[in-house]
Amino acid sequence: MELKLYDTLTKEKRVFAPLEKNNVRMYVCGPTVYDFAHIGNARPVIVFDVLFRLLRHLYGESHVTYVRNITDVDDKINDRAARDFPGMALNDAIRKVTEKTANQFHADVAALGCLAPTHEPRATDFVLPRADGKADMTTLIKQLIARGHAYEAGGEVLFDTSSMKDYGALSGRKLEDQRAGARVAVDAHKKNPADFVLWKQSSPDEPGWESPWGRGRPGWHIECSAMSAAYLGDVFDIHGGGLDLVFPHHENELAQSRCAHGTPTMANYWMHNGFLQVEGEKMSKSLGNFVTINEALKDWPGEVLRFNMLKTHYRQPIDWTLKSLEESERTLDEWYALSEVGSARTSEATWPRAVLEALSDDLNTPKAIAELHQLRNRAVHGDGFEARRMAKSKARKFRRRSIRSGCSAWTAP
Ligand SMILES: [Zn+2]
Structure with missing residues (x-):
């Protein structure tokens, strides 16, 4: 079956052709571990889990390498560590914050039915040259300086954006536009306002x-x-993440990797999932509609959250609503009940193809779900009244008892 994927860089949907069929390679940016992941963070994890499973189905389970990193060095982590563990040495406090948050993230995404990635490197293990010779950050920075793409200034090492002819191609931003809006005083040590930090000094x-x-x-x-090169090589197949990462994060990753390795590209397909809103509004702590995965899992089974996420195509914005969650739960309850009464009469040879075809068309999960609804309709109408009656009674029996309290997000009108 032909797989087609939309590429943010070339802005087209293309037939997917891996560099090596026996080692399809995908990198997805993982969490910065300083706080509970919110439901918007769950979207890329679920979307790229579907893609990981599809690739494993198409190319073989042992022929897909999926890398999702953990960012465990970040100023937000330092702030949280200082706040939560006053008096403790900062590095010890940081370890406490990052270990606890990473464990919570693993538990949350496992409850959403996501497979663990093949490799899950932590940033702090890839700062300095490694005994195993895998790529590391300081070596990459040295390469960038040696090739004339980076310079030291004001206590930092900066990437020289003007050294790369097509910098900005992924996000469609032009360097001239960024110059116009730059704050000159802040950027006085930079050659160009768009230059970004590769290395910065730390206080003791x-x-x-x-x-x-x-x-x-x-x-x-x-x-x-560094972490993508360490496990997937200088050029690999798919780089994924949320739409909010296109600029500056992915634009700058792309620039660094291409310029350090001297390659024409970093990944052949750049995939980005759309934004998530809650009840029609941007999620924010001040609006009281901020939902962590952990809170949502107290109210709903993980499979309902996962199904609800996949009803919207990954590139579209999604509106996360109570009504939609209730519908998702009803649908799953009914399908589970039907699969109990009707599995013997369902031709397994015919249904997966339409679902697979939908998924192979740039992960068209709404279409795949529509195909499953078709299957449900055939099962119910084909088996007549008795099957429908049985399905209904089973559905009642199977209905889960969700706890609907304790989540402030759902107390709005
Ligand atoms: Zn990243």
């Missing part, structure tokens, strides 16, 4: 590593360039 109590540019820590973008 901040996390830091000894480097050729003094004791410091990496910028966010260089982490993913």
